[in-house]
Amino acid sequence: MSINGVISPGISNKVNKSFENKIVAKNVGVVYNIRRANDAKIEKFEAVKDLSLNVRSGEFLSIVGPSGCGKSTFLDIVAGLHSGGNKGEVYIDGKLIKGPALDRGIVMQGYALFPWRTIQKNIEFGLEIKKIKKKERAEISKYFLELVGLKGFENRYPYELSGGMKQRVAIARALAYDPEVLLMDEPFAAVDAQTREALQFELLKIWEKTKKTIIFITHSIEEAVYLSDRVAVMTKNPGTIKEIIDINLPRPRDNGELRTSADFSLLRHRVWELLHEKEVENSKGKVSDQDVAEKISKHAAL
Ligand SMILES: Nc1ncnc2c1ncn2[C@@H]1O[C@H](COP(=O)(O)OP(=O)(O)O)[C@@H](O)[C@H]1O
Ligand SMILES: [Mg+2]
Numbered sequence: 001m002s003i004n005g006v007i008s009p010g011i012s013n014k015v016n017k018s019f020e021n022k023i024v025a026k027n028v029g030v031v032y033n034i035r036r037a038n039d040a041k042i043e044k045f046e047a048v049k050d051l052s053l054n055v056r057s058g059e060f061l062s063i064v065g066p067s068g069c070g071k072s073t074f075l076d077i078v079a080g081l082h083s084g085g086n087k088g089e090v091y092i093d094g095k096l097i098k099g100p101a102l103d104r105g106i107v108m109q110g111y112a113l114f115p116w117r118t119i120q121k122n123i124e125f126g127l128e129i130k131k132i133k134k135k136e137r138a139e140i141s142k143y144f145l146e147l148v149g150l151k152g153f154e155n156r157y158p159y160e161l162s163g164g165m166k167q168r169v170a171i172a173r174a175l176a177y178d179p180e181v182l183l184m185d186e187p188f189a190a191v192d193a194q195t196r197e198a199l200q201f202e203l204l205k206i207w208e209k210t211k212k213t214i215i216f217i218t219h220s221i222e223e224a225v226y227l228s229d230r231v232a233v234m235t236k237n238p239g240t241i242k243e244i245i246d247i248n249l250p251r252p253r254d255n256g257e258l259r260t261s262a263d264f265s266l267l268r269h270r271v272w273e274l275l276h277e278k279e280v281e282n283s284k285g286k287v288s289d290q291d292v293a294e295k296i297s298k299h300a301a302l
Helices: 071-079 121-125 127-129 134-147 165-176 192-212 221-227 264-273 289-295
Strands: 009-013 019-036 040-057 058-065 087-092 095-097 104-109 183-186 213-217 230-232 241-246
Touching: 019 071, 019 213, 040 071, 040 087, 058 071, 058 127, 058 221, 071 104, 071 183, 071 213, 087 289, 095 104, 095 241, 121 127, 121 134, 121 165, 127 230, 127 289, 134 165, 165 192, 192 221, 221 264, 230 264, 241 264
Parallel strands: 058 213, 058 230, 104 183, 183 213
Antiparallel strands: 009 095, 019 040, 019 087, 087 095, 230 241
């Protein structure tokens, strides 16, 4: 299945040298113009400040942070949906991002499916933009429908599907046009807990199969730790990266025992502490990342 070779209009030729990373964000800053309640005056509101982050090729990186800290704003920048007035730069494969392009698939919190299109036609949307022929489109959409466990649903409409199924379609649609990067903004926030765990498990299987680079935003510490190679914790406004935690848990990750293991709890607790801005201290002073890593048992090492 070859659906490559299409020019990405949102990419410039400005080249950055950091090729070992898929995505390089350098000192990103976003200031919004806001109007206060009962006040006509426009004020500047700094949503994101001096945010630098490298995402490795094929990595699963999650971002957690307090509500309103700028997670979605940052992801929009990577998606190329924010134009003008921002500070800093974001590169993908060493090329400056200047706008949206099909090298990045986006999965949002709401399902954002086209209600007037069947499931198959939803999945084929990006392929139509890529001018893939009808027969190949049908083959590709069939493959991804099966991959997300929705074989047989191709002629249904979004309103006929449950929340979890809709989110599967959204993932299939993003994967179908073969982006190298998946940008996911709280994609499972609207589904029930059981479906959410099932979707996490399926996403990991798909990620292992497709080798995409994923930036995944979530409110759930458990979800971030379960899925990720690294978890980036953001500060509250103006949002920037506070710390990045390596998740040295073995892969492939099962959906049962791992979540109740001591290593998992330790990592979850570490992210929780960072989010709650507590100083991690023991009698000797500050606990370093290395101290935390050493507490993780040998079988969980890289
Ligand atoms: N278009 C906008 N205009 C003004 N303020 C905005 C806009 N988008 C987001 N904000 C503000 O910027 C901050 C960061 O928003 P957002 O990136 O959505 O946060 P998060 O995704 O971390 O919850 C919030 O305080 C939000 O109210
Ligand atoms: Mg958000």
